[in-house]
Amino acid sequence: MTLKYMDEYRSAELCNQYVECIATIASRPWKIMEACGGQTHSIVKYGIDQILPANITLVHGPGCPVCVTPMSTIDAAIDLAARPNLVLCTFGDMLRVPGSQQDLMAVKAQGGDVRIVYSPLDALKVARDNPQLEVVFFAVGFETTTPANAMAVFQAHQEGITNFSMLTSQVTVPPALRAILASPHHQINGFLAPGHVCTIAGYAEYEAIAREHGIPIVVTGFEPGDILQGLAMCILQLEQGRAVVENQYTRSVNREGNQAAQGMVNEVFTVTDKMWRGLGQINHSGMRIAKKYQVFDAELRFGLGPESDQENAGCISGLILQGIKKPIDCPQFGKNCRPERPLGATMVSSEGACAAYYRYRRQESAA
Amino acid sequence: MTMQRNESSEISCGIPINHAAQVVMAHGGGGRMMQTLIHDVFAKAFSNPLLATEHDSAVLPFQVANSTLRLAFTTDSYVVRPLFFPGGDIGKLAICGTVNDLAMSGAKPLYLSVGMILEEGFSMERLQTIVQSMQRTAGECGVQIVTGDTKVVEHGKGDGIYINTSGVGLIEHSLCIDPASVRVGDAVLLSGDVGRHGIAIMAAREGLNFETTIESDCAPLSAMVQDMVQAGVEMHCLRDLTRGGLASALNEIATKARCAISIDETLVATDPQVRGACELLGLDPLYVANEGRLIAFVPESQVAQALAVMHRHEVGMGAALIGRVNAAPAGRVSLKSTIGVSRILDLLSGEQLPRIC
Numbered sequence: 001m002t003l004k005y006m007d008e009y010r011s012a013e014l015c016n017q018y019v020e021c022i023a024t025i026a027s028r029p030w031k032i033m034e035a036c037g038g039q040t041h042s043i044v045k046y047g048i049d050q051i052l053p054a055n056i057t058l059v060h061g062p063g064c065p066v067c068v069t070p071m072s073t074i075d076a077a078i079d080l081a082a083r084p085n086l087v088l089c090t091f092g093d094m095l096r097v098p099g100s101q102q103d104l105m106a107v108k109a110q111g112g113d114v115r116i117v118y119s120p121l122d123a124l125k126v127a128r129d130n131p132q133l134e135v136v137f138f139a140v141g142f143e144t145t146t147p148a149n150a151m152a153v154f155q156a157h158q159e160g161i162t163n164f165s166m167l168t169s170q171v172t173v174p175p176a177l178r179a180i181l182a183s184p185h186h187q188i189n190g191f192l193a194p195g196h197v198c199t200i201a202g203y204a205e206y207e208a209i210a211r212e213h214g215i216p217i218v219v220t221g222f223e224p225g226d227i228l229q230g231l232a233m234c235i236l237q238l239e240q241g242r243a244v245v246e247n248q249y250t251r252s253v254n255r256e257g258n259q260a261a262q263g264m265v266n267e268v269f270t271v272t273d274k275m276w277r278g279l280g281q282i283n284h285s286g287m288r289i290a291k292k293y294q295v296f297d298a299e300l301r302f303g304l305g306p307e308s309d310q311e312n313a314g315c316i317s318g319l320i321l322q323g324i325k326k327p328i329d330c331p332q333f334g335k336n337c338r339p340e341r342p343l344g345a346t347m348v349s350s351e352g353a354c355a356a357y358y359r360y361r362r363q364e365s366a367a
Numbered sequence: 368m369t370m371q372r373n374e375s376s377e378i379s380c381g382i383p384i385n386h387a388a389q390v391v392m393a394h395g396g397g398g399r400m401m402q403t404l405i406h407d408v409f410a411k412a413f414s415n416p417l418l419a420t421e422h423d424s425a426v427l428p429f430q431v432a433n434s435t436l437r438l439a440f441t442t443d444s445y446v447v448r449p450l451f452f453p454g455g456d457i458g459k460l461a462i463c464g465t466v467n468d469l470a471m472s473g474a475k476p477l478y479l480s481v482g483m484i485l486e487e488g489f490s491m492e493r494l495q496t497i498v499q500s501m502q503r504t505a506g507e508c509g510v511q512i513v514t515g516d517t518k519v520v521e522h523g524k525g526d527g528i529y530i531n532t533s534g535v536g537l538i539e540h541s542l543c544i545d546p547a548s549v550r551v552g553d554a555v556l557l558s559g560d561v562g563r564h565g566i567a568i569m570a571a572r573e574g575l576n577f578e579t580t581i582e583s584d585c586a587p588l589s590a591m592v593q594d595m596v597q598a599g600v601e602m603h604c605l606r607d608l609t610r611g612g613l614a615s616a617l618n619e620i621a622t623k624a625r626c627a628i629s630i631d632e633t634l635v636a637t638d639p640q641v642r643g644a645c646e647l648l649g650l651d652p653l654y655v656a657n658e659g660r661l662i663a664f665v666p667e668s669q670v671a672q673a674l675a676v677m678h679r680h681e682v683g684m685g686a687a688l689i690g691r692v693n694a695a696p697a698g699r700v701s702l703k704s705t706i707g708v709s710r711i712l713d714l715l716s717g718e719q720l721p722r723i724c
Contacts (some may be wrong), residue, residue, distance in 0.1 A: 006646060015706040047708025109391045223707050340399060360710040
């Protein structure tokens with residue numbers, strides 16, 4: 001198994017060409033937000049922002065699914081994981097996310113049955129193999145993860161598996177971009193839209209945003225070469241006074257997206273208003289299990305409480321998720337808030353802006 | 368089950384969580400949490416100058432007649448799952464790991480002890496296979512297993528088999544191969560590509576549906592190190608890369624030697640399959656485990672000779688210069704990325720956790 005298209009997009013030569021191109025076309029300062037946490041991670045890891053001309057500023061968006069999951073939902077997962085005869089299956093990076101009192105790693109150490117899986121279908125297998133146990137999959141993510149979650153619920157339904165359910169915190173990108181643009185404080189001139197989300201969902205929905213807000217949006221990949229090309233395309237639009245959706249990530253994305261995946265999502269899930277950690281309630285920005293499949297909804301099955309927007313005092317992750325502040329602007333950064341002891345979720349997930357800055361940029365702060 | 372509220376928070380809300388109350392998996396992950404555990408609990412309790420060197424093996428001086436005899440002494444426990452994996456098994460690992468820890472002092476490994484903790488119900492056939500693998504590997508390394516211990520625990524109280532090995536080796540050179548000997552200007556040599564063991568193990572583990580032909584790099588490094596000693600290479604420090612990978616080893620040495628280390632990402636070799644698997648799982652190969660790779664710190668003048676010796680051995684065929692030791696900032700490891708920008712190469716907090724998307 002060898003992956004293609006990695007080294008080609010990481011070469012210094014290619015990247016320098018795009019940087020020169022950007023320097024040539026950018027006549028004014030521009031602020032561009034990358035919407036996806038994977039892009040943020042790449043930018044900080046490779047130092048992309050440091051090789052850009054000084055008049056180009058990158059701001060980090062709300063695109064880390066771990067970061068925007070409400071603390072009340074983390075608490076619900078912790079509550080479930082501590083129950084006897086219940087297995088909580090989750091992706092690895094949810095283990096360290098702080099709830100209001102502890103995290104899943106601590107529950108696991110105290111004997112809670114918490115298992116790391118790589119796919120919701122693995123969680124379904126755990127349910128199939130252990131009919132005497134309740135198995136809950138903690139389904140967190142953007143449009144990229146929703147189809148596999150839908151498939152797991154669909155298969156459970158088909159097979160009549162009764163001990164499987166899902167605790168969901170699933171969000172969609174376009175409503176979040178609209179919410180950021182609706183804020184009077186926003187200073188964003190253009191967006192890099194998330195390539196993998198658009199691989200599933202397509203980019204037709206972004207066309208209305210570009211039109212209504214007069215803002216260029218470039219669907220962009222995750223390698224340094226992708227991000228720099230996406231920026232160059234976005235800046236060219238700004239300089240030319242255009243505001244449309246363009247697709248940099250053509251090797252993965254088309255306008256309509258993956259329609260089979262969308263069909264599965266629409267079968268199992270329904271659009272709902274959703275609480276985002278740091279951003280608050282955003283209308284029509286989430287997906288919950290539809291009525292036909294609600295027997296698989298862990299929130300209903302276990303009578304869990306509603307979402308809340310509770311946040312730790314002193315954490316500015318909300319402002320960071322909107323691109324208003326940078327991690328190094330936070331007085332807690334690197335001091336009271338570190339990956340071992342995160343105050344807020346932007347420090348926990350490897351794709352959170354604070355964790356990326358801590359890991360790769362610590363010398364810039366006072367820490 | 369009761370949930371304990373953490374009482375040692377620096378601020379009044381329930382966060383931060385510092386996992387002080389109980390051991391969590393990340394305490395064994397080779398990252399910062401493990402370092403903290405070792406320093407705050409073990410080193411604090413057992414404190415002595417030999418332990419304080421924090422090297423892979425302790426160097427024990429003995430005054431014999433008019434000369435000083437130096438022995439290297441080390442121990443390691445093996446809990447790997449699965450027991451058999453492409454390129455090795457728990458038995459081979461248990462020999463190589465301890466032999467390699469001895470070799471990191473430049474010692475010639477001589478004698479090992481083996482402690483077996485077996486779980487009731489474990490297959491005798493598998494035990495035989497593991498033991499034969501241990502004997503074969505010991506033969507290859509030129510070491511003898513001279514003492515041992517056997518314990519059997521009840522079904523459900525173990526995980527099939529755990530193995531502990533301790534070893535002693537003889538130091539036949541006058542160098543002080545130790546993190547404290549690292550000097551500003553030293554070159555950092557890496558003996559081959561990184562990340563094979565960790566990815567081979569992950570691929571072989573149940574539930575991970577990807578296939579690779581990657582084999583663990585699990586191998587003894589002692590013959591190569593002995594060759595370097597005999598060739599007169601002035602080695603300042605050696606460290607084999609295990610849990611936590613290259614990045615963690617560099618950080619441990621930068622901290623202990625109070626120096627800065629800078630490496631160039633483009634000079635660190637990784638197999639395309641290892642990189643592909645890491646990409647899918649959201650892991651960084653620089654933090655993935657190895658069992659047959661080392662880094663060597665040598666003066667600039669010794670680079671060509673050291674590499675020439677390493678290249679003569681199968682385990683060192685891919686050896687290359689990857690970086691340098693600088694004066695400041697002390698304890699900081701930096702990495703020049705493929706696009707030419709320098710950034711921190713940090714010690715991870717705990718284990719690397721596969722990401723969501």
